[in-house]
Amino acid sequence: ETGVTQTPRHLVMGMTNKKSLKCEQHLGHNAMYWYKQSAKKPLELMFVYNFKEQTENNSVPSRFSPECPNSSHLFLHLHTLQPEDSALYLCASSQVQGGAGELFFGEGSRLTVL
Amino acid sequence: GENVEQHPSTLSVQEGDSAVIKCTYSDSASNYFPWYKQELGKRPQLIIDIRSNVGEKKDQRIAVTLNKTAKHFSLHITETQPEDSAVYFCAASAPSGSARQLTFGSGTQLTVLP
Numbered sequence: 001e002t003g004v005t006q007t008p009r010h011l012v013m014g015m016t017n018k019k020s021l022k023c024e025q026h027l028g029h030n031a032m033y034w035y036k037q038s039a040k041k042p043l044e045l046m047f048v049y050n051f052k053e054q055t056e057n058n059s060v061p062s063r064f065s066p067e068c069p070n071s072s073h074l075f076l077h078l079h080t081l082q083p084e085d086s087a088l089y090l091c092a093s094s095q096v097q098g099g100a101g102e103l104f105f106g107e108g109s110r111l112t113v114l
Numbered sequence: 115g116e117n118v119e120q121h122p123s124t125l126s127v128q129e130g131d132s133a134v135i136k137c138t139y140s141d142s143a144s145n146y147f148p149w150y151k152q153e154l155g156k157r158p159q160l161i162i163d164i165r166s167n168v169g170e171k172k173d174q175r176i177a178v179t180l181n182k183t184a185k186h187f188s189l190h191i192t193e194t195q196p197e198d199s200a201v202y203f204c205a206a207s208a209p210s211g212s213a214r215q216l217t218f219g220s221g222t223q224l225t226v227l228p
Binding site: 031048049096102103105 | 158159218
């Protein structure tokens with residue numbers, strides 16, 4: 001497996017459920033990101049982890065909880081979501097310091113909240 | 115913070131014609147401007163980028179121009195082909211010693227008609 005992989009690819013959940021999205025990068029990068037992609041809107045940066053430390057939380061509601069146990073894995077824990085949270089959630093990674101800074105994206109997890 | 119505006123939102127061209135997508139940014143400190151292509155159901159992928167120390171960069175049929183004074187940059191695709199049909203996103207970010215934080219435009223749906 002190479003690049004950035006995300007699981008699950010599709011997820012349907014009720015507003016009272018708890019689920020998690022998983023991301024794994026096989027590129028040796030040291031920064032990982034969660035982006036939200038909604039129809040007709042720009043990609044929205046949610047969380048940034050640099051060397052496993054969270055460096056940004058762009059005013060994301062607390063019902064989204066990130067976890068980065070090491071530089072290769074990133075999780076997004078979901079609980080008590082709202083229908084407007086339905087979107088494609090993209091994980092990305094990049095190499096900070098010494099790399100070009102290019103973001104490599106995963107295929108995304110398509111989330112539907114009923 | 116940075117604000118990136120992208121136009122047009124949709125663009126249809128005949129195969130073989132050229133396509134131009136324009137973006138403006140607000141933060142004069144921004145120095146990195148990538149363009150991503152996202153085919154239907156696929157991940158965004160970097161197709162070309164430019165840094166503020168150059169005004170133009172070309173890679174085969176794709177070119178990007180940057181006007182720092184006016185704070186705008188453009189993507190040019192020549193001799194378009196049906197496989198160029200996709201959503202194109204511009205982005206901008208300022209210098210950072212840590213993880214790169216891209217601000218994306220809202221995307222342009224390019225359709226190349228055979």
